[in-house]
Amino acid sequence: MARIWDKGLPLDQRILRFTAGEDHRLDERLVSYDVRASIAHARMLQAQGLLDDADCESICAELERLSAAHAAGEWSIALEDEDVHGALERRLIDAIGATGGRVHLGRSRNDQVLAALRLYLRDAIEHLSSLAAAVIESLEQLAATQGAIELPGYTHMQPAMPSSVALWARGFAAELEDDRRGLKRVRERADLNPLGSAAGYGAGGLPLDREATRRELEFAATQEPVTAVQLSRGKAEAALIFELDLLIGDVGRLASDLLLFYTAEFAYVSLPDEMTTGSSIMPQKRNPDVFELVRAARATITGALVEALEITAKLISGYHRDLQRLKAPLFRSIDLAEDVLAIMAHALRSVRFRPENIKLGPELRAAERANSLAVEQGIPFREAYRKIAAELNKQRR
Amino acid sequence: MARIWDKGLPLDQRILRFTAGEDHRLDERLVSYDVRASIAHARMLQAQGLLDDADCESICAELERLSAAHAAGEWSIALEDEDVHGALERRLIDAIGATGGRVHLGRSRNDQVLAALRLYLRDAIEHLSSLAAAVIESLEQLAATQGAIELPGYTHMQPAMPSSVALWARGFAAELEDDRRGLKRVRERADLNPLGSAAGYGAGGLPLDREATRRELEFAATQEPVTAVQLSRGKAEAALIFELDLLIGDVGRLASDLLLFYTAEFAYVSLPDEMTTGSSIMPQKRNPDVFELVRAARATITGALVEALEITAKLISGYHRDLQRLKAPLFRSIDLAEDVLAIMAHALRSVRFRPENIKLGPELRAAERANSLAVEQGIPFREAYRKIAAELNKQRR
Amino acid sequence: MARIWDKGLPLDQRILRFTAGEDHRLDERLVSYDVRASIAHARMLQAQGLLDDADCESICAELERLSAAHAAGEWSIALEDEDVHGALERRLIDAIGATGGRVHLGRSRNDQVLAALRLYLRDAIEHLSSLAAAVIESLEQLAATQGAIELPGYTHMQPAMPSSVALWARGFAAELEDDRRGLKRVRERADLNPLGSAAGYGAGGLPLDREATRRELEFAATQEPVTAVQLSRGKAEAALIFELDLLIGDVGRLASDLLLFYTAEFAYVSLPDEMTTGSSIMPQKRNPDVFELVRAARATITGALVEALEITAKLISGYHRDLQRLKAPLFRSIDLAEDVLAIMAHALRSVRFRPENIKLGPELRAAERANSLAVEQGIPFREAYRKIAAELNKQRR
C-alpha cells in the first residue's frame, strides 16, 4: 500500500510505526470532518476551474459514501494509512481511480488536519456545553426540591454563616454557567478557516478562493496571513483543555463537598445503594467512589494542559511533526470531561440531604448580630464586632 | 498594633509571620484598588442610610489621602498589617478614630480582596494588551521596512516553500492579535461585582445595594448568588495566566526563530552590539541572551498556571486561606509578561535581516511546479507530485 | 456475574461503567504480577495455618494456569471484572469453586494492587534501563566510528570552542548513565512489601507473617507501619515518571541537536532515506519526523507527572478511589519512554556526520589564545581576554 507522499523509496518499518504512533486510532473521530472539509475544498476547486464537474461529483459522492460507511462501522483507519487523511485518500483512489488524487491540489495535510480539527472542536464544544447544562439542570432540580433545607455556610471548613441547599446548589450552577461561557469563547478562537494556507506558505500561485471554503464550512473568518495558521496550532486546543480544567475543577469541588457531606461524621447527605460500591474486605462499606473519581479527574486535565502547552513551546515557526502529539491530550481531556459531566448529571439526581442531621448553631448568627448591633446602636462595626466576640469568648470558657 | 480581627487573645508570632507570608509585599499594588472599592462601599452604605454623611465624607477623604500618600511612597504595608486591608483599616482608624471602623459594615475581607483584585486585573490587562500592541507595532515596522526580503518558509525545520520577512513578521503579529483578543475575554470573565457577598454568604440581613457598588465600580454585572463569589476565586486569575502563557509562548517562538536566524550557520539576521552580551571566557562572543531569556519565560508562566490551578483543586466550597497563595503566581506572571513584551518591542527594532546570506534554492518551487504541472497537463495532483519527485530524486543522485 | 464486593444490592450500570473506567484494559499488564503476589500470600496463609495444604495447592496451581493462559492470549479482563483482581478472583472461583475465595483472607484490594504494581515497576525499570543502555551503546558506537570528526562546541547557539563528535556523543551518554542511576533509585523507593497492610489498617487480628511474603517476593523491607502503605501510593509512581522525564528530556535534547544539524543551513548530518518521511504536497521534502516526535515526547511525560502528583495532593490519609487514576499516567509514560528509547537506539545507528560541511573558524580558539597569552606573558586572564577581544573587534570592522 503506497503512502500518499511515497516517492518510491524504502521506509524503515520501525520508523513508520513510531511516526504513525496512535494517530490511526485517534483520527477515527475526524473522518466525517475531514470528509466535509475535503468536499468544501473540491467544490472550491471546481468553482475556480481547477477541477472539472464530473471529477468533482465523483470525488464528493465517494467521500460522502466513505463517511457513511465509516459511521456504519464498515471500515476503520489502518496503521499503514498513518492517519485519517491517508486513509481517505487511499480509499478514494481505490474507488474512483487516479481522479481521487485531484482533490489534493492546493492543499497540504497541514491545513487539512487543522480544518478537520476545528470542525470537530466546534461539535465537541457544543456537546460539552450541553452536558454541563445537564449538570446545571440537576443542580437546579436539587435546589427546587430540597433548596429550603438549611446548611451551614463554611469558611476555612468552619461553620461561618447560615446558608441553604438552594444557595449551595445555585452557587455551583452559576460557576458552571461561567464555564459554559468559557467554552463558547474557545469556539470563537477556533472559528478561522485554515484552508488555502497549504503547508503554511500558501498554494504556490494557484488561484484558490479561501473565502469560498470559509463560507461553505461556516467559519467566522479566514485566517490571515497564511503563516499564522501553523503558528496557531495548539492554541485553541490548549484553550479548550484549559476551559475543561476550570469546568471539571468546579465539578470536582462539588464532588469534594458531597464527599465531606457523606462522611459518617457529617452525614448531611445519603446516596442510594446503587450509587455506591463495596469494599473487597470490609462488608459494611458503601463507598462513594463515583465522587472520588470525579474529584480526581481534574488532575488528568491539568496534566493534559501542561502536555499541550509544552508541545509547541520553543518551536521555531512553521509546521513540525511535534504537533501531531497535540491530539492525544486534547481527545483525552474531551472524553474524560464528557464522562464526568454525564455521570454527575446522573448522580446528582439521587443525592438526598438529611435535614435531621444538619444543625446550625447560634454562633452562625454572630456576624448578623454584630451587623444589627452596629446599626441599632449607631456604633462602628469594629466596636460591635468586638462586643459580640467578647460575649462569645465568655461563653467558650 | 491590633489586627483587624483581634479579639484580645494571644497570637503566636511564628504563626503570624507564616500566615501573613509575603502578602504585605504583594499587596502593595492593590492599595489604590482597595481604596477605590472601599469608597464605593462607603458611598453605598451612606445611600442606604447605614453610614451618615459626615462619617462617609471623612472616611472617603482619608482613604483618598492614604492612596495618594502610598503612591507618593510615603508608607508601605508592614508585616504586622498582614495585608492591604489591614494596612488601610489601621491607618484609617489611626487618622480619623473609631469612625474608620464603620466602613467594614456588610463587608468581609473575602469580598473586599476580590473587588480590589478584579479592579487591578482590569488595569493589568489593559497594560499587557498595550505592550503586546507595541510588539505588533515593531513587527509591522519590520514588515514595512524589510518585508520584501525573501525567506525560505520552513516545515520540519527544512526549507519548504518561498516566504518573506513580511509574511514571517505578520504571521506573528496576527497571533499576537489573537492573544490580545484572549486578554479581552479574560476581562469579561472578571467583570463581576463581588461586593455584598461578604464572607460568601451575604451580609446577614443588612439592606445592601449591590447594584450601586457595581455601577460605581463599572462592573458589567453583579455576581449571583453570593455563594458563587468564593467558588470563582482563582478562575479569572488562572484564565489570565493561561492567556499570558499563549502570548509569551508566541513571543518565545519568535525568539526561537531569531536565535536560529542569528546562528553563524544561518546568519540571516544581525543584532547591534548593544543588544548582545559577552562571555566571561571567550573574547569573540556576542551572545543574544535577551532572546534566550525571552524564550525561557514561558516556562515560568506555565509553572504559575499549574500553581494557580492546583491551589483551588479539590477544595470544598467557601473561602479557604489557601486562596491567598493565588496572588504570587498571578503577579509573577503579569510582571514577567510585562518585562518580556517591553523588551521585545524594543529589541525587534534593531533586528536587521541580511539578504546577502539568505538563499532560496529551486527546490522551494517544487510544490508550485507540481501545481502548475497538474493544472497545465490536466493530470491529478498526485501524478504531478510523483513526476516532480522523481525528477528531484534523479538530481540528488 | 458477581463483583467481588457484591452484597446482593443493585448497582447502577452507568456508575459501574464510570467507576471501572479503563482499568480493565490498563490492568492487563498486571495479571502475572498479581498472580505472583497472590501465590505468595496463599503460601504464607498456608504456613500460618490459615489455609490448608490442598486448598493452597489448588489455588496456586489454578493461578499459575490462569497466568499462562492470559499470557497466551486466551482471556482478557472484562469491564464487568472491573480490574485484574476481580478478573482473577472470578476465574479462580469459576475453576475451583468457593475455595478460591479463601485466598482473600487478610488481604484487601488496597494492598493487593500495590504489591502487583511494585512487582511490575521492578520489571519495567529493568526494561527501561536496558533500553537506555542501548541508546548509550549507539552513542558509543557513533563516538567510536565518527568520534574524531571536529564539531564546533556551542554556547548560546553560537560557536564557542572546539569540540568533536566523540565529546558530543559521550556527553549525552554520560547523562543517560545518570538517568539510569536515577531509575535504579526509584527501584529502591518501591522496594517495600505492602502485603499484610490490607485496607491500610492491618488484618484485624489475623496472624499474618509479613516477613514471609516479603522474602517470597524479594522486597528489601516490609513497609511499616501499615498506615504508611496507602500514604505512599503515588510516590514511587511519580518518582518513576519524574526520572523518565529527565531521561526522555535528555534524549529529546539529543533529538534537538540532530534536528539542528540536519537543517539545510547546517547540513552537519545526513540521514538515510528510509529514516525520513515525505510531504503530502512538496515533492522535494525528506523530513526528520522521527526526531521531532522524540523531541515532543517529554511534554507527554511532564504532563503525566503533573497528573500523578495532583491526584494525591490534599487527600486525607487512607485509601481513596482517586488513586485508581494513577495507573493511566504511569503506564502512558512507561510505554512512551520505551518507544522513544527503542527508536533512538535504532535511528542513531544511521546518523552520518558530514565533515565536509563542518567548519571551525579561528575565533573558536580565542579562549585558548587568551589562556596562552595569560600564561606566557604572566598577565591576568582578564587582561589577556581584553587584548584578544580588541584584536577580534578590529577584524570585525
Next chain:
Amino acid sequence: MARIWDKGLPLDQRILRFTAGEDHRLDERLVSYDVRASIAHARMLQAQGLLDDADCESICAELERLSAAHAAGEWSIALEDEDVHGALERRLIDAIGATGGRVHLGRSRNDQVLAALRLYLRDAIEHLSSLAAAVIESLEQLAATQGAIELPGYTHMQPAMPSSVALWARGFAAELEDDRRGLKRVRERADLNPLGSAAGYGAGGLPLDREATRRELEFAATQEPVTAVQLSRGKAEAALIFELDLLIGDVGRLASDLLLFYTAEFAYVSLPDEMTTGSSIMPQKRNPDVFELVRAARATITGALVEALEITAKLISGYHRDLQRLKAPLFRSIDLAEDVLAIMAHALRSVRFRPENIKLGPELRAAERANSLAVEQGIPFREAYRKIAAELNKQRR
C-alpha cells in the same frame, strides 16, 4: 563600572536590566559558596604553576574577607554586578588590583555557577532534611503522648477499621523518612565536580587538575566528559524540587487530616487560640489558617517543578542563558519548604486529640469479624464476608 565580559562596546541599559533580571537578589545566597569554589580553583592553579604563591594568597585572603563582609551584611550584589560572579570579581579587583583577574584563568561562569550551586544544594538538602526530622520528632512525640487514643481508620473518607493516633502519626513519620531518603538521593545526583569544564568544552589546553578541585570541594567524582556538565544543568535542580514536592505533599496531606479533624462536625482535635486566626466579619471564628497554607504549599512546588523542567526542554546541548531562570523556581521551592516544615514541627506540638468526641462504631470490626468467622468455621473468606454483610444490611433497614 565594567562588566566582566566588557570589551568596550556600548550595552543597551534596558537590555542589561532585562538580562540581569533578579539574579543579583537571588545570588545573595551563593556568595559564600562561590568564594569557596573560587578558592579551590585558585589553589589548584597555584599547584599547577598557573598562579604564583603571592597572588594566590592575596586572592584567597581577599575572597575570604569578602565572604565574611557579605555575611556581616556589609555589602550586597548590585544590579550592575549582574550576578554573584560579577560582584565578587569586581570587588576582588577593586581591592587587590589586576591580580584579581588571574583567578579566572581556566574557568567560565558556566562551570563556576554550577560549582557554587552544587555546594549550596548540599547545605540546603542537609537543612531541609533536619527540618523534616523535626516534623518527624513532633509526630513521634504526639504518638508517645497521645498515641493510645483510638481513631477510626478511614478509606474513601468512610470509617473502615480501627486505628489510633499512634498509627496515624507514625504513618506520616514513616513517609517523611522516605522523603528524607529521597533528599539524600538528590545529593548523590549533585555530587559531581563541574570545575575544569569551563564553558562546557574544557579549558583550551591549560593543564588544569580537575581531581584537585574535586578533592578540595569534597565532590564524590569529577563530571566527565566536559560536555556532560552543561547538559546536566537543571537535572539536580528539578530532582530536588521533585523530592520537595513529595515531602511537602506528605506534609500537606497531614494538614488535610488536621483540617478535617478540626471541623466542628468531627471535632477530633483542638488547637490553642494562639495558633488560630480570626475573621474580619464573624466574631466567633477561630480559623486554622496555618494548616490551610501548608496544604496549599504543594501547588507552588509543583508549579516550580514544571517551570524547572520546561526551562531545559528541547534546548540544544551547550550553555544557554535560559538556564539562568532555573534559580528562581529552585530557591522559591527551598524557601517555601523550609517555612512549611518549620511551622509544622512547631504547630504539631500543640495539637490535642479529643477522645471524648471520637467514637468507633461496631461496624469498624466487620472485617475482623469476617476474618474470625472464616478462620473459626473454616469457610472461605468470601463466604464469611457475605454473611457479615447480610447481617449488617439487615440492621440498616
